[in-house]
Amino acid sequence: MEKQKYIQRLSAKKKSINQLLIGIILIVVVNLLGSSHFYRFDMTAENRYSLTSATKDLIKDLDDIVYFKVYLDGNFPSEFRRLRNETREMLDEFSAYSDNIQYDFINPSEGDDREKIEAKYRSLWEKGLRPTQLDVREVDGASQRVIFPGAIVSYRGREVPMHILHQKINVPDQEMINSSVQALEYNLASTIRKLTVEDKPKIAFLDRHDELSPRYVSDITNELSDFYEVDIINLDRDYDRLNEVKTIIVADPVEPFTDEEKFLLDQYIMHGGSALWLVNPVFADMDSLNYAPETIGMPSDINIDDMLFRYGARLNLNLIQDLNAAKIPITTGYIGNRPQISMLPWVFYPMVSNASDHPIVKNINAVRTEFVSSIDIIDVDGVEKSELLETSKYSRVLRTPVNISLDIMQNPLPEELYNEKPQTVSVLLEGEFESVYRNRPHPNVNLPGNITFRENSKPTAQIIVSDGSIIHNQLDRRGEPIPLGYDRYTGQLYGNSDFILNSVNYLADDTGIMEARAKEVSLRMLDKRRIEENKLAVQVFNVIIPLALIIIFGIIKRFFRSMKYSRTK
16 A cells, blocks of 8 residues: 555656656747747737837838937826836837837936926927926825926937827827827837938929928928928929929919929829828918908919819818817907907817828827818729818808908807818828829920820829918017927917828828827726725725635635545545
């Protein structure tokens, strides 16, 4: 009997040793395979940690260190801690694919010397980071804290700012944080690409039709120059350079296009060129109100309506009023000889938002417009249409001619009149377009290079916006340009710059990196009201029940263990 027990124990010991050896061998094999074959498993429902193929390729091709100084460290409210943690995890994901991704998290408010802290703030501001003021609730009251939710990214001696927080107007913090988390991969990849790109594609602004002067597009030009070689083309003398350009930008033209210029543009598109049309179908000038109590919005004929109609869009001769509008300074009275200035919504300046979840407009802030018109989408074979921007549901459409007067700010119309559905103000058209000169005579123009006349286009894309001012940056008091989308009167930062950059990126075929914009990260927040109502039940379920289950499991395991060994005896 004793001998049998000894043999059983020896057999069990050998079995345990064999299992240990097999486990060690498996660990060694897995590590050997892991050193030569890399793979990561993403178990999240929305694949939030699975990078797009374009992002992976971008990271793997790095030949030097890209260093992120992230200024998101410190004692934050829970929503901003989540943004910090998600940023760290995304950077960890990037660094898993390349040792050239390095980062540090920094608290710019750390320290007791107020002068040094303010010097840090000034330095970050000068480098392009914009601060955000937080309202922090503490046990002994509430306080305000300044944070810089962004990073300074460096590569081979170059530095660029990267904004992590996507600030949105009239949006709760939780939703704003979630939008920022969704855009993390795109922001990181876009910043890396901005720093590392060498062979820049060429894009061009059109000239000669009284388009916006360079100082009014200087900010977006500087932004675009990080990705592209930006040129200016006059179709009269520079038409032979059109075939070098991937995307043309038509920025608020006033003078009509000639038939020869239309033909050149049409054939540029037929041969695969893309275009961003920023066009006002109705002319309205705010400056006129400085000299007269009212002005008139009149149709603006720049001789391209037939082209855009053939491509799939009609710009309507109307102006949209919207209660969801940007504010402007207005004199509301006088105290003595001193005017009293108030900031009031100007219904002719709608703040438009994304009309779809297309990557161009997904997660961007409201876009500021001035005297915008509606766009109808035309059914054209072979062309796919996507609505990009639209007004709010508190809209009102006025047919031309339109009387424009500041009196409406002092004596607003009843809200019931703003009852029309959201109006489309920007569309994306992509596919194979039909030439406007198909089956009709065309001007006798020499096309550049070896280009010949085409009746149908190669696959390409166009974006049409019924407002030229969307790309217009304001000037400061010294006449210097300020960032596009920043309103110097209200301090609001609108999404104009993001919209233009995304549009050009999409049109210039940088669609790979934009895949990251289509990501959805679900915001799984607890219902605070229900938690408060059922506080005791939540505490019992999350604390007492797990402990009780562990104790019960231990008792059952001990019982079966004692039964097992009692039999062997």
